[in-house]
Amino acid sequence: MRNTIAALDSRRAYAVLRGLTGHGGGMVAAATTSLPERPETGRNYDYRYVWIRDQSYAGQAAASAGAHDLLDAAVRFVSERLLADGTRLAPAYTVHGDTAPRQRELDLPGYPGGFSRIGNHISEQFQLDCFGGALLLFAGAQRADRLSADAFKAADVAVRAIAERWREPDAGIWELEARSWIHSRLTCVAGLRALAGTAGHRPLTDTCTQLADTLLADTSVNCSHRGGHWQRAPDDPRTRATLAACRDQLAQDHLLYRFRHDARPLGEAEGAFLMCGFVMAMAEHQQGHAINAHRWFERARGACGASGLYAEEFDIAQRQLRGNLPQGFVHALLLNSAAHLAHN
Template identity: 25%
Template sequence: MNEETVKSHKKYYAFLSNGFTTALEYEGSIVWFPTPRMDSPSVFSHIIDDEKGGYFSVKPEEEFSHSQRYLERSLVLENSFSTKKGKLKVLDFLPLSLTGIIRIFESDIPFDVDIRPVFNYGLINPGIDVVEGGIVFKNPQSNEGIELLIQGNYEIEDGYKVSLKPGKGYLYLLHSKDLRYGLFSRKGFVYSRPYDALNKALSYWRGQISHAKKVSALQELYEVSLLIILGLTYLPSGGLIASPTTSLPEIVGSDRNWDYRYVWIRDASYGAEALIKAGLFTKARGVLRFMSSIVDPSSKSFDHPLYTVDGTMPPAEEELNWLKGHKLSKPVRIGNAAYLQVQTDVEGAFMDSLYQYMLATGQVEYVEDMWWIVEAISEWVMKSWQGKSTDIWEQRGVLEHFVHSKVMNWVALDRAWRIAEKLRYDRKEWRIEAEKIREDVLNNGISSGHLARYYGSEEVDASLLTLPIYGFIDANDELFRRTLKKIIDDLMIGRDLLLRYKTDFMGQVSHPFTLTSTWLARVYIRMGLIDDAERVLNSLASCSTDLYLIAEHLDASLCEPRGNFPQLFPHAGVVSSLIELNEMKSTMGKH
């Protein structure tokens, strides 16, 4: 695979994180910044309303060209602006442990800073104080505020605009829930010095992935994918969110807009699997610890499909009607009503990641300490698997015997039995029940010679690709081969990109779902089709952005991101796929 094929890709949002909150940036403008944590209201919300949303931009006074890159193996972003008269370089990052943004600049041309914070997703305009050294923006309804400390040769033109002359310096933005302990308070001296904070941030991110396994292809995409997984992890709890954004639409101008800034058990389990495969066991254990902490031992193991970053129930879904949406894609939503659904596949996803952790680390004692969780999940699945449920795709108001969900019930009991065997516990009843589930799927989940989306359906969906990945069926089994052909015939849209299904409760779908390409690659690896797996991964890589970031969906005709961005699903899939590809090629090389 030629990594140079992805170098010319379209510029899109850059992603910043410090494990507490996140930001998106475009051409030197911070256009998204929820604070103080990942699922908080945003003070820069330009991505969901380019008039009211607010932003924090740095750009030359003259016409310019712009390029961006991450400093090697970090989430520190370097912006380079070039004009006919000179250049401006800006290093942007979120300082560790602080709800802030630091922008260190070096310029031989004058440039402008435009800062327009608006509290609560653009609803509350700030009061403004120009103070010695910078500007303070106050929320009139609380003690909350945004402070901007400016170091350099500058002039404040009004409360929102600052002009800077050539030279070196920095812009230090800090959000405070209470300005009495902010940057300009008596306590201001305790906060990070910008240049020290830069060095610590670089050291932190590089250190996080320094012990990760190496791969032989698409190394930069692989490392960025690991950084995305780590950057989507809320450090205080280990909660791994699905995406840092809300309401970036699957289809521009449509209402397929959702808030993904929460911890989905399924998504987080995929992320844990990727970290385990990459050898980042400490980080994977943190994700597992978060999920294990919210298991209900007396009812459904995971009462909800998703949780806030602190493990509590997510807020009810609301529509922010004062915002016009990303490119007029309304409504803008916060919260997610999927928490009302009963999704029966998530226990299997968690159980598999726990089992993979035990196999990879040999830490039997750790898993034994979680035995009560293994028992709780198994007891729930034993008595619930025969019912209908919502599926992996979270269709609202749709309950069926989905084949993928049934198989994940099988996974839960199969992995539980294997863990029990490792711990020398006798739980043969779990294995027996798992076989009953297998028989049920093979008796009722086949239509016209292929596995179906749900019992009685003729359709397929892309989640059927996971069956050989989880070991439910061999990838070269004739039944699965027919299923794979049906999936490719019905769901592939060029470039080895797949729709997840043709239609759902909202009607016809339009764009490929990026996770499915990584599933397809993993299936090809299990079939021994290495060239095909490489082609699929290269195709997905070719539609990543200039920074190797991948959204939930892609517009296949334009090779452009769609939906929330960046997305945990495809980046976790990239890591798992590339590790498996590396291992398969190594094994084949030995023979």
């Protein structure tokens, strides 16, 4: 029964990702705008643009699930943007590959507790992890023997961008103030190592390995938490410390919050972040904790609407979805985690 349900979820997630993807290969982050993450706080956005990070998540999920059409689309879009914009890759674009328009409010009534807004300020940010995510995408394509010559050139551009810019503060995955975010750096380390393991091209392999070691060494010295939180490899003690810290500090009812905003209870600041629940399922699975992995997966899987669609967040207290929907990266992580857990 569980495998049947997982298969149905995977097919639905694939259909959502396919529906969010345009003819040029770009997948919008969500199909809607201005559905608030938190009523009356001003936190509503226009997500009808292609985030490089989300596109990479979707492509990696497609590679895990054997959905080569989505994988090829993701590789094509990310490659084209890297070859066009190089080390100045923007975090997001329109589905046609153009710069996302600046954010502005409309003189229209909005969703209760919100207001109408179009455009996004994302083009003004630098997000280092986009380059690492692109390399993880390209490595997945290479393992599937679907990395084109142009994509290989784009991978070289991403490696060069990391080499030139990894010391710069960036906005990070949550688009906050510019700092040296550990997630951004370690995503680049992971991408470099993944590409080095699949490239089969000695000069690029050596470059990736050396750059990954340099970046990790600096991050270990300057950015590690005194409690030992984060991850490097499955058997690294920092992985286990990170999982333990997430369970202890960010979990409620087997749903996960992305971080603590302040001293308030987690649920008062924002909703549980559904993508994080599926990531936790894969992390537990990677550690060999099959029962815990399925528990996290099933809890996140159940936090959807009647149509089976997921938004970005879930309000545990009110049992309501929060934010724009369908949110592409949640469906991508569902698809990826379902593929991983199926091989248990």
